[in-house]
Amino acid sequence: MLQKCEGIVIRTTDYGETNKVVTLYTREWGKIGVMARGAKKPNSRLSAISQLFTHGYFLLQKGTGLGSVQQGEMITSFRSIAEDIFLTAYASYIVELTDKCTEDKKPNPFHFELLYQTLNYMNEGYDPDILMNIYEMKMLNVLGLYPILNKCSVCGSTDGHFSFSIREGGLICHRCLGQDPYHLKLSPAAVKLIRLFYYFDLSRLGNISVKEETKAELKKIISTYYEEYSGLHLKTKKFINSMNQFRNLL
Numbered sequence: 431m432l433q434k435c436e437g438i439v440i441r442t443t444d445y446g447e448t449n450k451v452v453t454l455y456t457r458e459w460g461k462i463g464v465m466a467r468g469a470k471k472p473n474s475r476l477s478a479i480s481q482l483f484t485h486g487y488f489l490l491q492k493g494t495g496l497g498s499v500q501q502g503e504m505i506t507s508f509r510s511i512a513e514d515i516f517l518t519a520y521a522s523y524i525v526e527l528t529d530k531c532t533e534d535k536k537p538n539p540f541h542f543e544l545l546y547q548t549l550n551y552m553n554e555g556y557d558p559d560i561l562m563n564i565y566e567m568k569m570l571n572v573l574g575l576y577p578i579l580n581k582c583s584v585c586g587s588t589d590g591h592f593s594f595s596i597r598e599g600g601l602i603c604h605r606c607l608g609q610d611p612y613h614l615k616l617s618p619a620a621v622k623l624i625r626l627f628y629y630f631d632l633s634r635l636g637n638i639s640v641k642e643e644t645k646a647e648l649k650k651i652i653s654t655y656y657e658e659y660s661g662l663h664l665k666t667k668k669f670i671n672s673m674n675q676f677r678n679l680l
């Protein structure tokens with residue numbers, strides 16, 4: 431039976447001399463793996479649409495096992511990402527995070543939209559660090575993590591000066607700092623942004639410009655939280671970190 435879906439290529443693996451197994455994140459069915467026969471041949475009609483990050487319509491032959499791609503039609507090529515080694519690194523992390531955090535065949539059209547918008551904004555030149563942090567914050571619920579960001583995670587107070595407590599799993603007010611001697615300091619700007627990243631709708635992203643110091647605070651909090659709770663160790667994330675260290679030397 432042939433079925434059409436809209437998807438984004440989030441992983442590709444060579445299979446034999448000429449084939450590829452392509453992992454798609456689809457609007458209709460969530461994550462699925464499909465065989466793209468002959469896609470490694472440069473003149474194959476499947477070669478362009480089985481590239482990483484491709485957003486397109488895919489016509490699939492679905493069977494009991496792995497389905498196969500019969501045809502594909504590109505919707506967005508995300509050319510700026512493909513042509514920039516730094517953006518490719520960020521986008522690779524976004525798709526790897528998606529792949530590692532989602533289960534097969536579990537439809538989530540909201541998540542599909544989030545993935546598409548993140549890559550699209552990145553392609554259009556929005557700050558990749560900010561987009562990465564927003565995506566990471568939005569991914570927490572998918573991972574079953576619910577940080578407390580609308581009040582103090584100890585006393586529940588909604589006013590005060592807030593820091594971040596990894597142990598308590600959220601913000602901690604100035605009155606409760608003694609509860610966690612290892613709390614991480616946050617500026618009011620960083621508190622505001624971390625809440626914004628977690629709660630707001632990405633389709634409403636305007637022109638946000640964030641100071642480098644604030645970006646460094648956000649990265650630290652989000653990375654530490656992920657290290658503590660997500661159980662993920664992604665190569666693509668390590669690569670971004672070493673790439674940025676290298677960049678700072680230039």
Ligand SMILES: [Zn+2]
Binds near residue numbers: 605
């Ligand atoms: Zn408190």
